[in-house]
Amino acid sequence: MAKEFGVTPTVTNLSIAFYMLAMAIFPLWWSSFSETLGRRTIYLLSFALFVVFSILSALSVNISMLIVMRLFGGGASASVQAVGAGTIADIWEPRERGKAMSIFYLGPLTGPLAAPIIGGALSQRFGWQSTMWALAIYGGLVFVMILFCLPETLARPKPPAPPPAAAEGEKNALSRTKTTESVKIHSKKAAAVLKKFFVDPLSVLLYLRFPPVAITVFYAAITFGALFIVNISVQATLSKAPYGFSELIIGLFYFPAGLGYFLASLLGGRWLDIIMAREARKAGRYDANGKLILLPEDRMRENAWMAATVYPASLIFYGWVVEKGLFWFVPCIGLFTFGASSMLVFGAATTMLTEFLPKRSSGGVAVNNFVRNIFSCIGAVAAQPIINAIGNGWLFTILGIFTWISGYICVWVLKKKSPVWRKSMDKALNG
16 A cells, blocks of 8 residues: 555555544444434434445545545444444443453454454555455445344333413414514524534543543553554564564464453453442442442452553563564563453453443443544554654553553552542443
């Protein structure tokens, strides 16, 4: 792609960066609209747009057109990340939500890992445009499956009964309205529409004023940013000496992390639910019906400490083994442990957000997507120049130390302070 358009690899990485930026911003609107239009409507609309922009990406004649089309394509595809978590929260009760959310999270995590394998094979054989056509076909298939297989999951509240119309009210409704009054009425309606479509979706960012939400989002965001730095490093490092692998072989190096994600989603989600139930029993929290009262902060136990230790260590390990050019299997070990441990972070963080904001689950996840994709956008742009400047070893050492310290602080604070913060947050949100 860089050779065809006559640009540097850093410029081509902008197509990835802007794609992630769109995935950060657009879910704010998708999640807001899903609360009124329903989850299914948003899925159908967004995937139809995704197909259109994928086709236009394949037909791009220059790098500028490609970046713009990928920007809109990323925005269209972003609906599932926020609205999908809301769908999970609609269906699953808290005691089983960790397992369900971990399985759901396989999508946004294995996508970036499976894509290089499939995309590498397609681009090597048919050119980079074939990857865009493949996305268009895939989006079309998903659209058809949603259309015929996915029901609406959002419970709609019953509309209030309209007040009985009085005779005088009917008389006034039929009377003429002055021009100035008519302008005021239409202006208010226009302002309400503009507020609904442009201001209300941004209001979910106000959830960040609550410490439990802000800390959980920050913890997930730095982990997600680290993931994209790893992905850029794999592509940039393993294509050069002493490795010198082809695009297809490099794509296979994303498999160890993907395997880690898969195993952690299957086992980690169940482990998370077991820990949560154990803590509730230990504290003797039961409701009037004898059911356990589950709290979000119960998910910050040994699973969180292990994840906060292993994934920074995996970053440092991976960075130095590729810096020294060790045998190809050795960095795969670091990629696997990074995938498994970071999945524990993603699963716990997303599930906690739906529980901190039980009636606003899609909005909470949209805020998470907004912040984490901004971090991943920064990582996608900055990774290559930093690798060129200081190498993989020192880059991942700095990143590993930062994620280790910040992760420990986040886990400790959430464990200790969440009960008090959550009560004040519930009071502020629910009056």
